[in-house]
Ligand SMILES: Nc1ncnc2c1ncn2[C@@H]1O[C@H](COP(=O)(O)OP(=O)(O)OP(=O)(O)O)[C@@H](O)[C@H]1O
C-alpha cells in the first residue's frame with residue numbers, strides 16, 4: 381500500500397491501563413488525497429489555494445510534540461477541497477496541506493466560525509457568562525451583539541475550542557488533534573477516509589449490537605475522562621460524536637465547561653448523560669442517565685461520602 385494511503389490501526393491498538401484506547405499511533409503515516417495537487421506557473425498556490433499558514437506570525441499551534449503527520453514544511457500549500465458540513469455556527473471545510481512535487485501531505489478539517497452576518501447565537505447567552513475579556517468596551521460590544529462584538533465572539537469561540545481541544549487531547553481524550561488557530565479558523569485532524577469522506581456522526585451510524593456496545597463503552601470512558609479532569613462537554617449528543625473505523629471521536633467542544641466552578645456544572649453533566657443515553661437506549665444498548673450522571677459526579681469527586 382502506498383505510504384500515504386495507509387489506514388489507521390486503531391482497532392488493533394492495545395488499551396491503556398484505564399481501559400481507554402490509546403490515541404492514533406503518531407508514527408502511523410496519515411493520509412492525503414491523490415493525485416498530487418498542482419501549482420501555478422511560478423510554483424505557488426493556484427487559484428483558490430494559499431501558502432500554508434503554519435509559519436505565520438501569531439499562529440498558535442497544537443500541543444507538543446506535534447504528531448508526525450502535521451506538515452510543518454515551509455513552502456507547503458493549503459488546498460481547499462470543498463465543504464464538509466455547514467453547521468449552525470461554523471462551516472467545516474476539507475483542506476489538504478501538501479508540499480508540491482513530494483509525497484508530503486495531509487488532509488485536515490478547517491472549522492471556520494462565522495462572523496457577523498450569518499451566525500446564530502443560541503450558545504452565547506448561557507455559556508459566555510463568566511468568560512470575560514479585560515476591555516470593558518469589548519464586553520459592552522459583546523453584550524450588545526454589535527457587529528464588532530459578534531466578530532469578537534466568533535474569535536472567542538474559535539479560541540475556546542482550539543484551547544479545549546488541545547487540553548483534552550493532552551489528557552488522552554478521543555478528540556481531533558488541533559493543528560493551529562488562525563483568527564476564526566481552527567485547522568484540526570480530519571476524521572475520515574483518505575478519499576476525503578468524513579466519518580459519519582453517531583446519529584447516522586448503523587452498526588451491529590457488538591459495535592454499538594463497544595461505542596457505548598468508549599463514550600462512557602470519554603465522558604469519565606473529561607469529568608475526572610473537571611469538564612463537561614456541554615453539548616454532547618449523537619451529532620457531536622463521530623465514528624471512524626470503530627473509534628468514537630468527540631467533536632464540537634467550544635462550550636465545554638468547568639463543572640466545579642460553574643454552578644450549573646452538574647446540570648450540564650446530566651444533560652449530556654441524558655442525550656447520549658437516549659440515543660444508545662433507543663439503539664438497544666441499556667444506558668441509564670441517572671447511573672451515568674452518578675458515575676460522572678463520582679469521577680469529578682463531587683459526591684459526598686454518603687452519596688457514593
Ligand atoms: N475533525 C473533523 N473531521 C471530520 N469531520 C468533521 C470534523 N469536525 C467537524 N466535522 C463535521 O462537521 C460537522 C460540524 O462540525 P461541528 O459540530 O464542530 O460544528 P457546528 O457548527 O457546531 O455544527 P452543528 O451545528 O452541526 O453542530 C460535524 O457534525 C461533522 O460532520
Ligand SMILES: [Mg+2]
Pocket residue numbers: 467619620632
Ligand atoms: Mg456540532
